[in-house]
Amino acid sequence: MTQATTHAIRIHRIGGPEVLQWEVVTLPPPAAGEVRLRHHAIGLNFIDTYHRSGLYPLPLPSGLGMEGAGVVEAVGEGVAEVRVGDRVAYTNGPLDAYSEARNIPARHLVVLPDELSFEQGAAMMLQGITAQYLLHSTYPVRAGETILVHAAAGGVGSILVQWAKLLGATVIGTVGSDEKALRARALGCDHVIVYSRESFPERVRALTGGEGVAVVYDSVGRDTFLGSVACLRRRGTMVSYGNATGPVAPFDCALLHKAGSVFVTRPGLPDYIATRDELVARAASLFEVVRSGKVKVEVMQRYALKDAAQAHRDLEARRTTGSTVLLP
Known part of the structure; x- marks a missing residue:
C-alpha cells in the first residue's frame, strides 16, 4: 500500500x-x-x-x-x-x-x-466510557444514594446524570447558567444549583438534611475542589476527574479527616481501559x-x-x- x-x-x-x-x-x-x-x-x-x-x-x-x-x-x-x-x-x-x-x-x-x-x-x-467507569468502578453508585454532579449539562456530566438516574440515584447537578439549568433538569437532575449565584455546599447540605452526598463527581477542578469536599457525607468519596478551571491546589491531608474521614481519588481513563x-x-x-x-x-x-x-x-x-x- x-x-x-x-x-x-x-x-x-x-x-x-x-x-x-x-x-x-x-x-x-x-x-x-x-x-x-x-x-x-x-x-x-x-x-x-x-x-x-x-x-x-x-x-x-x-x-x-x-x-x-x-x-x-x-x-x-x-x-x-x-x-x-x-x-x-x-x-x-x-x-x-x-x-x-x-x-x-x-x-x-x-x-x-x-x-x-x-x-x-x-x-x-471518551465521555461515555469515562461516565461508565466513574459510576461503576471508581465509586459504584447504588440505588437510593444522593450524588452531586458538577457541570451537569456538559459532555460527561450529561451522561453521568442520565446513567445515575438509571441506577436509582438522586442527582444534584451544578451548572453555570439558567439555560444550562433547564438542560440539566431535562436530563433528569432532581435538583439543580446555579453555582454562579448560589453556594453549592450550603445548598447540598440543605437538600440532604445536613447529611451530605455519597459521592461528588467533579470535572471543574481548582474552583470547586474544597467546596466539593464540604458536600460529602461521612466517609463519602470525592472524585476529581478534570481541571476545567485549572489543577487542584496542594492541600493538607488532615482536611479529609476533618471533613468526615472522606476519600479523594483522581482517576484517569487509561487506567480503566488498560x-x-x-x-x-x-x-x-x-x-x-x-x-x-x-x-x-x-x-x-x-x-x-x-x-x-x-x-x-x-x-x-x-x-x-x-x-x-x-x-x-
Missing part, C-alpha cells in the same frame, strides 16, 4: 487556540498492528485544551485529539481486531484524532453498532444503554475540523453544552 496525503491539526508550540494549525500531512502505509482510519467525526474534549495549553505536556510538534469514529480503509500485518470497511470508534491511543485520516493501533478500536451514528460514536467514547478486554467491556456497557434509549448522547455543536481553534474558544468560554464534534 502506498503513502497518502491528508490534512490534520498540528501544534508546534503550546498556548491558546491560535497555536492550532491546519496542515497537509503524509500518512505512510499502516505498520504491523495498525489500521488506516478515515474519520467521519471527531470528539472535542476538555483534555484537548490541556494538551494544547501545556497543562498536560506533550513532545512537540504533535497532533491533538483522543477520540473519533470512521471507517477502516486498510490494515497492517497481523491485525485481527477489525477488517477493512468496518465502522469503528475509539478513544485513547496516540494523539491524532484531529485529522481527516490517520494510522492507529487496531487494539484501540471497537466496532460501532449500526444503530449508532459516526457523530454519536465520536461524541460518546487492557483490550476492559476497553471492549466498558464500550459494550456504554453502547447497550445508548442503544436502549435510556441514556442519550446528543451532539449539541458541530464545527468543521479546520475550525478547531474556534471550537476550543467556545469550549473554554463555557459556550457549549452536551457533546461537540469536529467534522472533516
Whole structure:
C-alpha cells in the first residue's frame, strides 16, 4: 500500500487556540498492528485544551485529539481486531484524532453498532466510557444514594446524570447558567444549583438534611475542589476527574479527616481501559444503554475540523453544552 496525503491539526508550540494549525500531512502505509482510519467525526474534549495549553505536556510538534469514529480503509500485518470497511470508534491511543485520516493501533478500536451514528460514536467514547467507569468502578453508585454532579449539562456530566438516574440515584447537578439549568433538569437532575449565584455546599447540605452526598463527581477542578469536599457525607468519596478551571491546589491531608474521614481519588481513563478486554467491556456497557434509549448522547455543536481553534474558544468560554464534534 502506498503513502497518502491528508490534512490534520498540528501544534508546534503550546498556548491558546491560535497555536492550532491546519496542515497537509503524509500518512505512510499502516505498520504491523495498525489500521488506516478515515474519520467521519471527531470528539472535542476538555483534555484537548490541556494538551494544547501545556497543562498536560506533550513532545512537540504533535497532533491533538483522543477520540473519533470512521471507517477502516486498510490494515497492517497481523491485525485481527477489525477488517477493512468496518465502522469503528475509539478513544485513547496516540494523539491524532484531529485529522481527516490517520494510522492507529487496531487494539484501540471497537466496532460501532449500526444503530449508532459516526457523530454519536465520536461524541460518546471518551465521555461515555469515562461516565461508565466513574459510576461503576471508581465509586459504584447504588440505588437510593444522593450524588452531586458538577457541570451537569456538559459532555460527561450529561451522561453521568442520565446513567445515575438509571441506577436509582438522586442527582444534584451544578451548572453555570439558567439555560444550562433547564438542560440539566431535562436530563433528569432532581435538583439543580446555579453555582454562579448560589453556594453549592450550603445548598447540598440543605437538600440532604445536613447529611451530605455519597459521592461528588467533579470535572471543574481548582474552583470547586474544597467546596466539593464540604458536600460529602461521612466517609463519602470525592472524585476529581478534570481541571476545567485549572489543577487542584496542594492541600493538607488532615482536611479529609476533618471533613468526615472522606476519600479523594483522581482517576484517569487509561487506567480503566488498560487492557483490550476492559476497553471492549466498558464500550459494550456504554453502547447497550445508548442503544436502549435510556441514556442519550446528543451532539449539541458541530464545527468543521479546520475550525478547531474556534471550537476550543467556545469550549473554554463555557459556550457549549452536551457533546461537540469536529467534522472533516
